[in-house]
Amino acid sequence: MSLTALAPIEPRRRRKDRIMRGVLVGGTVIALIPLVLVIYYLLHKGLGSWSASFFTTDPSGSFFGNPGGIRSAIFGTLEIVALASLISIPIGIGVALYLTEYGRDSRFAGVIRYFVDVMTGVPSIVFGLFIYISLVVSHVGGSFTAWKGAVALSLLMLPIVVRGSEVVLLLVPSSLREAALALGAPRWRVITRVVLPTALPGLVTGSLLAIARGMGETAPLLFTVSTAFGLTGNLGAQMNTLPTQIFSDITNPRDVVVARAWGAGLALVALVLILNLAARAIARRSVA
Amino acid sequence: VESSATPAPGGRSVLERSPASRLPDRILKWGLTTLAALILAVLAYFFIRLIGQSRGAFSSFGLSFVFGNDWDPSRNIYHGFALLFGTLVTSVIALVVGVPVAISAALYLTELCPRRLRAPLSGLVDLLAAVPSVVYGLWGVFVLAPKLLPVEKWLASTFSAIPFVGGTPALYNYFIAGLVLAIMILPIVSAIAREVMATVPSEHKEAALALGATRWEMIRIAVLPYARPGITGGAMLGLGRALGETIAVVVLIGDAPVVGHSIFTQGYSLAAVIANEFGEAASTPTHSSALFAAGLVLFVLTLLVNIVARRYITRGQRGRRGTGGTGLAVVATHAGGGE
Numbered sequence: 307m308s309l310t311a312l313a314p315i316e317p318r319r320r321r322k323d324r325i326m327r328g329v330l331v332g333g334t335v336i337a338l339i340p341l342v343l344v345i346y347y348l349l350h351k352g353l354g355s356w357s358a359s360f361f362t363t364d365p366s367g368s369f370f371g372n373p374g375g376i377r378s379a380i381f382g383t384l385e386i387v388a389l390a391s392l393i394s395i396p397i398g399i400g401v402a403l404y405l406t407e408y409g410r411d412s413r414f415a416g417v418i419r420y421f422v423d424v425m426t427g428v429p430s431i432v433f434g435l436f437i438y439i440s441l442v443v444s445h446v447g448g449s450f451t452a453w454k455g456a457v458a459l460s461l462l463m464l465p466i467v468v469r470g471s472e473v474v475l476l477l478v479p480s481s482l483r484e485a486a487l488a489l490g491a492p493r494w495r496v497i498t499r500v501v502l503p504t505a506l507p508g509l510v511t512g513s514l515l516a517i518a519r520g521m522g523e524t525a526p527l528l529f530t531v532s533t534a535f536g537l538t539g540n541l542g543a544q545m546n547t548l549p550t551q552i553f554s555d556i557t558n559p560r561d562v563v564v565a566r567a568w569g570a571g572l573a574l575v576a577l578v579l580i581l582n583l584a585a586r587a588i589a590r591r592s593v594a
Numbered sequence: 595v596e597s598s599a600t601p602a603p604g605g606r607s608v609l610e611r612s613p614a615s616r617l618p619d620r621i622l623k624w625g626l627t628t629l630a631a632l633i634l635a636v637l638a639y640f641f642i643r644l645i646g647q648s649r650g651a652f653s654s655f656g657l658s659f660v661f662g663n664d665w666d667p668s669r670n671i672y673h674g675f676a677l678l679f680g681t682l683v684t685s686v687i688a689l690v691v692g693v694p695v696a697i698s699a700a701l702y703l704t705e706l707c708p709r710r711l712r713a714p715l716s717g718l719v720d721l722l723a724a725v726p727s728v729v730y731g732l733w734g735v736f737v738l739a740p741k742l743l744p745v746e747k748w749l750a751s752t753f754s755a756i757p758f759v760g761g762t763p764a765l766y767n768y769f770i771a772g773l774v775l776a777i778m779i780l781p782i783v784s785a786i787a788r789e790v791m792a793t794v795p796s797e798h799k800e801a802a803l804a805l806g807a808t809r810w811e812m813i814r815i816a817v818l819p820y821a822r823p824g825i826t827g828g829a830m831l832g833l834g835r836a837l838g839e840t841i842a843v844v845v846l847i848g849d850a851p852v853v854g855h856s857i858f859t860q861g862y863s864l865a866a867v868i869a870n871e872f873g874e875a876a877s878t879p880t881h882s883s884a885l886f887a888a889g890l891v892l893f894v895l896t897l898l899v900n901i902v903a904r905r906y907i908t909r910g911q912r913g914r915r916g917t918g919g920t921g922l923a924v925v926a927t928h929a930g931g932g933e
Contacts, residue, residue, distance in 0.1 A: 315808060323808035330706060333698025334715070337784065340777040341722050344733050351736075397629060404626035418630045420904070421637060427831065427900030428893065429838020431865050435889045436640040439647050464633070492611065494622045522726025525840040528869060549728045549841075556732055556845055564736065571729045582724045586717065 352572030355565045367535040373563045376570045378537040382545040387521050389456035390463060395513045398467025406475040407497055425465040433461045434526035452545040455531035459523060463516040470512025474505045507588050514585035518578045524549035548574045648890045650883030659887055665851035672884035676853045680861035685836040687772025688779055693829045696780045700787035705813055723781035731842040734774045739765055750858050763858035766848035774842050779832035790824025791817055827906030834899040838892060840865035864892045
């Protein structure tokens, strides 16, 4: 009886193993090709249209001559997303706190969790329709306005904030909560002084991801903000945004306008990627 | 301890807080509960309003709104089967192309990949979700569609025996829209598959390897059966995304309200028709009602798909430790796309 008596793996099985490993590697490579191609073409076609005037002029809107830049689109996106964040992040963290600190395993908390999950699957165009029906058609403070777009975006950011926050709030050790409670702290102090500070990096990560998501959305804005050309700080007016401008530029027959779409696309992806990378950097540090 | 529990003035134990100091606690508790309840109320309100707005289309066209095939705003007739057809065909193409790639990537990243490469490579796959759908649309229109046209022509002539393949490919068609959708659903399907595969007990895998299984055999007999419900759920979440995607589809599907005879012909989808015709429809009540009804059909469709997906995913998680489950995967892949 020696260990060498183990039979070697038959060639047929070994060959199949090799082939399947190759298939899995191939799948991974195929999955990464689109990312490389999209970023390559964005840089290749978008960088050329980047210039100082590209970022300092507004789209002219005229069919001839200089099409103008993307200043109003960048500012519009930042304004609308900022307002959407102001709405969705406090509400989202509040709901997550309810789920982890009060609701826990209760039936009602289960229902909330379920519908928040369902909300993540609702197409963003449907959120746009919701706001269009309830706020635009009924002319609540004007027809198409920037703040309505922010409300639509906050609806689709909300479930991301809730689920992201809930996951990190659950990671706060219950021994910390119990220690604070045993020292006689009331619940609200435990939440504000122990739970929230401990979970802060994770909460920031989830919020940044939600902001990144909201920033790239086009469909809800079409139904709520409509379009504009000029720069405005008035959230009660129509506004230009990066996604809607790219969308209208795609269908434009002029090459200069299409070039602007590439430049704007590169700017949008850069903004979203910066938010994503920041979120990941914070998440990594909080784990370590 | 006993002595300190003697009643204080007012009949309270000294260990008990005064009603005044308990007030902030009550306020916070009921405030947060109301906030949570408010979400349900708002969702219900929107749903009811959407039904109300689309009633006009359903009362004029009945079931033929969904199953009739004649969408013609110039004659004010809205039978939207071609739209539903386009939504389903592009989503099926997205699943057929995207899911196998997503699963192979997930298997490679969890089972074969060197440990050091695992996190960066997974991060790169997740980054696909960070690209906004309008950028996928831009790239699809000016790069993918023109570059793939010769390939589509070759596919159409070589595989013309297969039903729904053949004819002369149009520049924008179901196939190209489905292909971009496949790219867009890849990160979520892959992230959920990865998360489920990571929960496969190492005892199962080690047992398979100890019995002399090769890596692939271990994957086939230990990993895949265990992870199947979760993978199915992830694929269905991807399907939900594909069904509702608007902007990339509207520029790539060709915007022709007909039921195509091949995947290389122009078509239309529910979401695309809403985005495209919404401006002109505002002046015609029947038309706008038809678009709301299209939105309602889309909403109900994605809702059903998502509910089934959740069921699979929770079944896959039953009996396992930890809450949240796919929460992180969903969050990580929500940073873009899925529009």
